[in-house]
Amino acid sequence: MKTILIVDDEIHICTLLTTILTKEGYKVDHSVSGTMALKMIKEKSYDVIFCDYRLKDKEIDGSILSLRIREMSPATSIIVMTGYPDVRIAIQLIKQGIYDYVVKPLNASQAILLVQKALLHQAVLSKEQLPPAMHLTADPVSTYVSHRGQLSQFVYGNGNTSKELHTQIKLIAPTDYSVIILGETGTGKESVAQLIHSQSRRKDKPLVAIDCGSLSRELASSELFGHEKGAFTGAIQARIGAFQEADGGTLFLDEIGNLSYEVQTALLRTIQERVVRPVGSAREVHVDIRIIVASNEDLQQAVLQGRFRDDLYYRLNEFTINVPPLRERREDLPLFVSTFKQAVEDELERECGPLSDEVLAAFYNYPWPGNIRELKNVMRRICLLSTEKAPINMESLPEELHPVSRELAMSAIPGTEENLKNVTRQAEYQKILDVLQQVRFNKSQAARLMNIDRKTLYNKLHTLNILL
Numbered sequence: 001m002k003t004i005l006i007v008d009d010e011i012h013i014c015t016l017l018t019t020i021l022t023k024e025g026y027k028v029d030h031s032v033s034g035t036m037a038l039k040m041i042k043e044k045s046y047d048v049i050f051c052d053y054r055l056k057d058k059e060i061d062g063s064i065l066s067l068r069i070r071e072m073s074p075a076t077s078i079i080v081m082t083g084y085p086d087v088r089i090a091i092q093l094i095k096q097g098i099y100d101y102v103v104k105p106l107n108a109s110q111a112i113l114l115v116q117k118a119l120l121h122q123a124v125l126s127k128e129q130l131p132p133a134m135h136l137t138a139d140p141v142s143t144y145v146s147h148r149g150q151l152s153q154f155v156y157g158n159g160n161t162s163k164e165l166h167t168q169i170k171l172i173a174p175t176d177y178s179v180i181i182l183g184e185t186g187t188g189k190e191s192v193a194q195l196i197h198s199q200s201r202r203k204d205k206p207l208v209a210i211d212c213g214s215l216s217r218e219l220a221s222s223e224l225f226g227h228e229k230g231a232f233t234g235a236i237q238a239r240i241g242a243f244q245e246a247d248g249g250t251l252f253l254d255e256i257g258n259l260s261y262e263v264q265t266a267l268l269r270t271i272q273e274r275v276v277r278p279v280g281s282a283r284e285v286h287v288d289i290r291i292i293v294a295s296n297e298d299l300q301q302a303v304l305q306g307r308f309r310d311d312l313y314y315r316l317n318e319f320t321i322n323v324p325p326l327r328e329r330r331e332d333l334p335l336f337v338s339t340f341k342q343a344v345e346d347e348l349e350r351e352c353g354p355l356s357d358e359v360l361a362a363f364y365n366y367p368w369p370g371n372i373r374e375l376k377n378v379m380r381r382i383c384l385l386s387t388e389k390a391p392i393n394m395e396s397l398p399e400e401l402h403p404v405s406r407e408l409a410m411s412a413i414p415g416t417e418e419n420l421k422n423v424t425r426q427a428e429y430q431k432i433l434d435v436l437q438q439v440r441f442n443k444s445q446a447a448r449l450m451n452i453d454r455k456t457l458y459n460k461l462h463t464l465n466i467l468l
């Protein structure tokens with residue numbers, strides 16, 4: 001018989017969970033103190049432990065208790081319960097190896113399901129020796145309806161970086177926290193925002209996405225907050241803005257760093273007070289929205305440089321998600337490739353040939369500056385060009401993917417390692433690549449850091465055969 005321990009200083013929670021789980025056939029004990037719970041765990045092993053985060057014991061809160069349980073009984077699944085959800089704590093606990101983090105009160109079906117999932121997870125672990133936290137990547141590909149009404153697929157991947165991303169999405173989605181999503185172009189920031197919305201309680205309400213990068217200075221306020229008829233030249237009719245359109249749902253502001261200081265000020269006020277005042281209007285309208293913003297530049301840097309309001313940044317930064325570039329998720333390339341290939345085959349209604357080993361190797365060696373968007377486009381192109389069942393080989397790849405290896409770049413210089421020019425060139429090559437990686441392949445930033453102008457950098461990239 002599977003054993004469960006409930007640790008909570010509120011006796012009625014212990015009694016309630018004990019009743020629910022005993023009826024399901026589990027052997028359930030409980031304790032109202034952390035110290036007592038540790039004694040019980042020393043004497044008896046438990047399969048699942050429910051543990052309150054804020055225990056009254058002075059020295060033992062849920063975090064310390066779960067650490068001790070992990071040391072004493074690593075196979076036990078720990079479920080931390082809290083009355084005050086905090087995503088940062090949740091992530092810290094998950095990193096410590098707890099199985100799940102849930103908000104009280106739990107109803108009967110939630111409690112039963114949690115135990116079933118935890119036991120199933122243990123069974124899988126013992127059979128397949130999967131690493132801990134694997135349960136978070138339940139399904140490596142998830143299908144959701146995008147805000148444009150299309151059925152979209154989101155590939156999570158199984159690499160460690162990807163699992164971390166999945167954990168963060170899973171934890172933040174059900175909350176109402178504002179989220180800042182950072183990442184290079186094409187890494188999937190908008191997709192992450194959509195996924196968060198689709199897993200939130202707001203999922204049946206609209207997700208409105210605004211690209212702040214494409215808003216003109218004059219129109220930004222009107223697009224966001226709406227305007228009254230005659231508010232400015234050309235305002236022939238009154239119009240509601242994105243905030244009101246998203247009422248009840250989520251507002252996604254892409255490239256937030258591009259908003260003017262003036263609009264940032266209005267945005268801050270709207271977020272703080274949850275009211276919008278359309279341009280040219282004296283009336284205020286209450287809105288209930290969750291805000292998710294994205295940027296491919298480091299917003300903290302923008303704050304330091306005085307381009308982004310620090311108070312707005314702190315207001316938005318209830319949680320930050322860093323979406324990793326594709327080159328840091330190479331272990332997930334096969335999954336991305338097979339998912340995108342399947343999607344193109346479905347679109348084309350025909351099968352495409354397998355990718356040759358050479359093509360796969362080129363994929364692994366390429367830095368993917370355009371990230372997942374670029375991979376998706378390359379897959380579409382090579383599948384389109386492929387004839388049925390014949391292997392897809394290097395000829396189908398766009399030029400930038402043809403491997404220009406370091407050796408090849410170096411071979412342009414005659415002579416051996418003793419050749420001084422060659423040494424200088426190698427050092428330059430290495431330095432430029434390192435700096436480019438450091439600034440996420442942003443060439444202007446790289447040029448600035450290396451104290452050269454953009455044109456010089458372009459010339460060097462060209463002569464060193466660095467294709468970006």
Ligand SMILES: Nc1ncnc2c1ncn2[C@@H]1O[C@H](COP(=O)(O)OP(=O)(O)OP(=O)(O)O)[C@@H](O)[C@H]1O
Pocket residue numbers: 152153154155156183184185186187188189190191192254294296372373376
């Ligand atoms: N994890 C993923 N699984 C499947 N497709 C993805 C994933 N991430 C991104 N994509 C796809 O890659 C493309 C680019 O994604 P998205 O627009 O979300 O990136 P972005 O980071 O917001 O880009 P930008 O910074 O240029 O706005 C889209 O077609 C999207 O469907």
